[in-house]
Amino acid sequence: MLLPLITAALGALLGALVARRRKGTGFDIAQWAAVWALLGGLLGFLALIVILRS
Numbered sequence: 001m002l003l004p005l006i007t008a009a010l011g012a013l014l015g016a017l018v019a020r021r022r023k024g025t026g027f028d029i030a031q032w033a034a035v036w037a038l039l040g041g042l043l044g045f046l047a048l049i050v051i052l053r054s
Contacts, residue, residue, distance in 0.1 A: 004044035011040020
């Protein structure tokens with residue numbers, strides 16, 4: 001049940017790291033972290049559905 005939360009947190013971390021490496025401002029880092037967190041959460045949710053259906 002925690003898979004979407006874990007993948008969302010990992011996505012946020014990776015998004016922030018990517019934005020920081022590209023020398024983004026604070027707003028850039030926050031936006032990249034938010035978008036990657038949404039994508040990570042969605043992927044984790046889909047993975048959870050696949051795991052629970054099998």
